[in-house]
Amino acid sequence: MKTKNALTWIALGCLVSTAGWAQKSAVQSIEEYRAMLQDGNPADLFEAKGEGLWKQKRGPKNASLEQCDLGKGPGVFKGVFVELPRYFADTKRVQDLESRLLTCMETLQGLNAAEIAKTPFGKGEQNNMTALATWIAAESKDMKFSLPQAHAQEKVFYEVGKRLFFQRAGAHDFSCASCHGQDNTRIRLQDLPNLTKNPGDGVGFAAWPAYRVSNGQMWGMQQRLNDCYRQQRFPYPGFASDATVALGVYLGVNSKGSASVAPAIKR
Amino acid sequence: MKKQYKITLSVLAAAAVVAGCATAPDSVDLDKLTADIVKASFRDKGIVKASVLDTDETNKACSAADVAGKPLDEKTAKAIEATNLKTVKWPTNGKFLGDWKEGEKLAQSGRGLTWTDKADTPNGGNCYNCHQITKEEISFGTIGPSLYNYGKIRGVADPSSAAAKPVVEYTWGKIWNSKAYNACSNMPRAGHMGILNESQVAHIVALLLDPKSPVNK
Amino acid sequence: MADPMRIRAQAAGDKTTVRVLMAHEMESGQRKDAAGKLVPAWYIQEVTATHNGKPVLTAEWGPAVSKNPFLQFVVKGAKAGDKIAVTWKDSKGETRNDEATVS
């Protein structure tokens, strides 16, 4: 699927590029480079760590997360990722994977969710959060996204997410759509998925969490959105804030039917 | 954190009541709800203040059009373009063209104005992120049109000539405030929003229009 | 303590391909932190591998091996059910040993 996408893209590149064959060859070489990295994705390390953390008794209540309800009942981790974010009756909120893990870490383990949400990415409990999210996502690998939209609040969050996606602001007037609102575009050499519709298997929403080779970091969806907003010249979105969850609903619903490849490996 | 959630929750509950369970969510309330969620979710970080989300009428109108999925009506678009055109500051020394070499450096840089940048980080022009410019740089984006041979295609042999004046002025104006010519352009308003200063805009104009620039080779 | 390695060992005929991922910063000693201070080098220096307890490979690495290192090698004569163990030791003297069964 990835290859097919890349090939289409190369073909288009030839048509529109005036730089001709040198351009095409560079693009092909980079595709080869990306293919070389697929075997041996360091995300495996985080996946293994996450599985261990799920079962490990931790926190003031010395409990594991094995009774955590991620949407399909307590303890079910297979297939939950491709149905998140969704509405949870106990919290009366729409939650994404990381937001829901926060809830479980607080209710089951007695950890302080607000403190964890405030912790910068890559520090302390946030590292555990990323590992957990990586493992849970990996347990839905190759499954197709199918976010529930039956509850009124799930519909409301989709609509809010759509408005956030098109919100132009900041020093550069950028919205998410500035870069992700058209087909077959790229920023520098990075192809940009069109996230206003289904961008296909393993593309966009369906490719995170992912290991980023540029900085050797494992990123969950929350960090992915956070860094998009940073580059968009927006202020800082709170971890698991309603804005990030609503945006996740918009992207996730648009990706309906696409297979998740998470955890992926990215530039 | 806790407090913020509470606020959002009460707003949400209200929206849920209004929206009911069967009817489609009401657009006006969704706009209000989105604004409330934005307020509760974003915070100041580094040099970026949450207040940058209180944007101007141009962005508001274009965002609303994007959400609706249809372009602005012609009258509104023209009015927005006129408003933006008025903000264009023309070169105080009358010199539209600077040094194309400096322009190339600015075009290459995508730095500045994120919350990880410092206040004294020199801002880049971000040009290559979206445009092909010189033939030598193969790492270019395609969100905007190719600018290779920009001056040549437009027949600019001498940028200081009277014949070239309209193109030179348009180029300056477009970089200073892109929305003066296309109300909902994806392009930032480099001069208007203080991303680039007058001499930097002149350098980029030179990159595009100077016959000696690799753009026009 | 360092996080565990991921070792996958797969037999094909009389050869076993071993793929190892190690969790390590591999700090080059060239990088500056946010405050502009040079971050001291910290990297895996020695890697060893055994097949059913018998040493088959030793390697020395410098700080230019990428963060969270990946290593692939092929062990002759290893078959399904055999044990492949890998050990690393870094420039601070910290070490980690993990084992995998050939599949």
Next chain:
Amino acid sequence: MQSRRQALKKTALVAGLLASTGMFPQFAFAFSKEAFEAKNLADVLKALGAGAPTESKDVTITGPDIAENGAVVPLGVSTTLTGVKQLLVLVEKNPAALIALFNVTASVEPAFSIRGKMGQSSDVYAVAVMNDGKVFFAKKEVKVTLGGCGG
């Protein structure tokens, strides 16, 4: 000043560590510090006590033509020659050229893949140091691009 008792304790700790992690005494080799600090191929070989290198088609270096990111460049070294003592991976323009050194035994194929960091576009080398002291190499150019918006 370190007391004798402290020193002893430390030694015991290290020994314990080695034992607990399954490090065998025969693995206790000294790190080739000098080789890993050398600036170029010739100095690396000198530090390892090896002779002058000859280019050979029996040695192979694999890597991408263009690396999208210099932080992670997949590199492979291998040889079809018999009697190989060591296989080395080098990046010519790195601050220190040597990336990794593999001691080849009869129990492994003389073929290894790793990922290295590259500060800039450069030639990369695979070097085979033979039991008889001969040295063969292969090289290839890897271009490192700058990607993304950061600039």
